[in-house]
């Protein structure tokens with residue numbers, strides 16, 4: 001099982017989450033919202049080799065913390081995974097969209113210079129802008145659009161640019177989300193939870209609730225649970241294998 005986008009450092013008990021992940025033998029990409037928390041989160045997961053920590057600067061925090069982009073870029077040589085990064089054009093964050101673009105472009109060009117990273121990307125209400133930035137600044141990276149909520153046409157453009165998609169239980173709850181999933185090539189999908197931001201009733205989703213996303217995908221794809229799980233494992237292996245081999249460390 002794979003959770004390719006969750007925020008381990010934001011659970012009240014990150015150590016227990018790390019243990020729960022290890023017990024289940026699952027693979028997890030722990031994204032971070034600021035470069036400072038990347039350093040801390042790496043310490044929390046230090047012995048867990050199936051958990052990777054992505055270096056991020058969340059677009060919703062850019063208005064306040066844009067100056068941390070320099071710290072992010074200075075840490076980038078050590079980081080194989082980058083995220084959460086991207087753009088948020090929803091009404092609350094629209095005022096900082098110009099600044100968000102500057103920050104994103106700076107991060108993407110720095111990634112490009114280094115020779116490619118896997119990027120976990122936020123694109124709420126700004127898919128076209130995210131794809132424009134990727135097209136201009138990011139030929140050698142592998143973007144994974146997390147919780148994609150654009151149109152099927154935008155999903156197709158994203159796939160043409162080489163994007164992958166991480167799909168969570170929340171995306172699968174709505175009809176629009178299911179239609180999107182149907183429109184995306186099965187070979188470009190991995191699962192995520194976006195926990196603890198995404199909740200199920202009163203409780204936050206745990207990384208192992210990625211299984212709920214697997215169940216929805218098996219329904220949409222008309223495959224058995226085993227077939228779905230095998231397909232997703234294969235996707236994950238291909239995604240990881242697309243990284244330059246020189247980047248063997250976390």
Ligand code: MN
Pocket residue numbers: 005007031084194197
């Ligand atoms: Mn997130």
